[in-house]
Amino acid sequence: MMGLLLVLLMAGCSKDDLIPPVDRTTIPRNIGVFIENNYDLSLLSAALKKTGLLDSLNQPGATTLFAPDNAAFNRIGISTPAEIDRMDVDSLRFMLRYHMIRNRYFITTFPKQMDNKYLSLTGDALYVSVDKQEQFIKDDIFTFVNGAYIMTGAKRNIALANGVIHILAKPLQYKKETVQDYISKDTSLALFAAVLKQFNLWDDLKIKDPLTLFAPDNNAFLKYGLTAGKIATLKPADYKPLTFGIYTLMMRPMHIFSTDGYILSGTNVYGANVIYFNDTYSITPNYIRNNYNGTEQSAVYIGKIMGVNWGSNEEGPATVQYKGGLTNADHLCSNGIVHVIDDLVFNPDLMKQ
Incomplete structure (x- = not known):
């Protein structure tokens, strides 16, 4: 029984969850490090590594990342890193960059209205809509990006050294075509x-x-x-x-x-x-x-x-x-x-x- 408990404790401590631990160093972690050490973001991590974007998310300069977690990728039929690896690298890179905007935006930064327009790192627009109605918990006010729900609680406003992460319920879908x-x-x-x-x-x-x-x-x-x-x-x-x-x-x-x-x-x-x-x-x-x-x-x-x-x-x-x-x-x-x-x-x- 003690052996099983020890295994479970080791497994539970080997990766972070979506709540950043209290920082006890002089240099807080960057976005790339957080993603790479998070089980719930393992498919996103695989995609960022394949496209060479993971390293860029460890560089200085504030970025807001709307991040699909594993469950979000599962919703579109992607469940393993092998499936990520079979994707076209240029299309995947474009999709990932479309999930990023420059500067640091917390939920309270976005105006309470529909279709707040921001330029992604691809240069194409994405749209953030914020519920005008007050919720019981202000930080959990319903917020959407291109119709995709931003998760609440500890899965939004994840503040890191070079930006902020908001977890999405589904990946953003954008095609540079009519x-x-x-x-x-x-x-x-x-x-x-x-x-x-x-x-x-x-x-x-x-x-x-x-x-x-x-x-x-x-x-x-x-x-x-x-x-x-x-x-x-x-x-x-x-x-x-x-x-x-x-x-x-x-x-x-x-x-x-x-x-x-x-x-x-x-x-x-x-x-x-x-x-x-x-x-x-x-x-x-x-x-x-x-x-x-x-x-x-x-x-x-x-x-x-x-x-x-x-x-x-x-x-x-x-x-x-x-x-x-x-x-x-x-x-x-x-x-x-x-x-x-x-x-x-x-x-x-x-x-x-």
Whole structure:
């Protein structure tokens, strides 16, 4: 029994946890050292080593790192250092640098509003949104980066000699390409691309900025019998513009992450209806997090006004889900955001002129 206890004690002391110990030296640890000596950040450490960025995080000069922990990498299907090692080094380096901004930003540094814009080390923008509502514990106020939740308690505001670390619930997703390029490359969105082309919505995805797209996957179209051949026969004049235009939010200049409905929830009595159409329909990303067990719930609500009251969508589902959960939301591109969803907002047969 004593032998087992000794083994457990040795294992528990060999690596740090996310709470930095009291510094008893004249030189506090740097970001790179902290990451390398942390079990929960072992996949991030492997990625930083592969790209040569770990050493740079031990150099002077303040950096704020939004750090995906192992659980965050697991959410996107990465669970071992070997999988990290098989990734393209240039793409991985770009992704990691996108998680960093210059200077030291604690949570209280960020203004309490949506879409505070900062330039990452790649030179591309990322967006920090802070809940305006006071929480029971001020330091645990809900904060998001590109729709990704910043963990609370000891997993945020980790102050180190050359910067600060905030642990993310999922890695940031950024593609240096247009939303049109993103959809073109994703074969699971081929029918969505076909519909956009058929209804003369495709070309604007290359030039308009910013855009937010809720993109149904192929299975969502097939559920309604919309094969590629069937889509090719559809006539735009036969359908209300909102039938398929709703997926591009009618090309309105909007920049909406999956968690923005939460940020706005204190400002609207009906769960923060983010976008209204024709004074009849609304579409709202909904987000709820339980910090006691770390679970997240998310969906996209579709509302319809009936007289003076709001009700459920009668031409389709009341809610649609992100395909595979929040890992398929918040795909930030150079001119907008793509969210992949698992159903059509409207049954096209119910939306004919």
